[in-house]
Amino acid sequence: MPAELIKDIFQRNGFNLTEEQIQRFDLYLRELKRWNKVHNLTSLEEDEQIIKRHFLDSLTLTLCIEEKGIDVKGKKVCDVGSGAGFPGVPLKIFYQDAINLTLIESVSKKCSFLEYLKVVLDIDYRVLCTRAEKVKEKFYVVVSRALGPLEETLPLLINLSEAYIMVMKGREPVEGFEYCYINLPDIKGNYILLYTL
Numbered sequence: 001m002p003a004e005l006i007k008d009i010f011q012r013n014g015f016n017l018t019e020e021q022i023q024r025f026d027l028y029l030r031e032l033k034r035w036n037k038v039h040n041l042t043s044l045e046e047d048e049q050i051i052k053r054h055f056l057d058s059l060t061l062t063l064c065i066e067e068k069g070i071d072v073k074g075k076k077v078c079d080v081g082s083g084a085g086f087p088g089v090p091l092k093i094f095y096q097d098a099i100n101l102t103l104i105e106s107v108s109k110k111c112s113f114l115e116y117l118k119v120v121l122d123i124d125y126r127v128l129c130t131r132a133e134k135v136k137e138k139f140y141v142v143v144s145r146a147l148g149p150l151e152e153t154l155p156l157l158i159n160l161s162e163a164y165i166m167v168m169k170g171r172e173p174v175e176g177f178e179y180c181y182i183n184l185p186d187i188k189g190n191y192i193l194l195y196t197l
């Protein structure tokens with residue numbers, strides 16, 4: 001049962017999700033796998049890998065938000081290069097109405113999935129189906145995962161942000177950035193970079 005697996009994996013990594021959140025992740029998992037057969041949205045196929053490396057990994061941002069004392073309540077949050085929704089959609093499932101979420105994604109089949117997912121999960125966010133360079137709007141927190149080399153993407157992220165930028169970077173800290181070190185049973189030794197404007 002995916003729902004049980006989702007609950008167990010989150011629990012052993014310190015997240016006690018509500019039944020509603022678990023049901024939404026369960027639906028997300030099913031839809032991602034269904035669309036993936038045709039649209040190739042993620043290379044991960046196994047439930048456990050998707051839960052750990054997409055869902056749980058995305059929610060490690062919440063640990064960093066808490067650690068750094070960033071108040072996201074009522075704030076505009078933007079995920080740049082969201083792909084199949086990571087990390088933005090898990091953040092929305094977690095924070096629900098507390099955040100005002102925008103996803104920016106330039107590939108139209110991924111945008112279609114994100115629009116469809118919003119309806120199926122009954123959550124609210126905006127999808128801007130365009131290149132982030134074209135967006136002339138500011139967000140309180142800008143997040144991204146696997147968008148590209150930091151030297152290329154940082155100027156773009158800075159243009160979109162009015163307060164914080166959080167980059168899920170992977171394996172090492174980068175000079176000049178604050179960071180959160182994430183070390184959970186199922187997410188080992190990841191860094192989230194924090195840039196404050």
Ligand SMILES: C[S@@+](CC[C@H](N)C(=O)[O-])C[C@H]1O[C@@H](n2cnc3c(N)ncnc32)[C@H](O)[C@@H]1O
Nearest residue numbers: 081082083086104105106107130131132145146
């Ligand atoms: C490697 S994928 C990562 C997707 C997701 N963030 C994740 O971690 O699973 C990068 C995504 O960013 C999108 N992308 C890259 N550059 C972009 C840009 N300048 N504006 C909007 N989307 C962009 C790509 O289309 C792709 O879906």
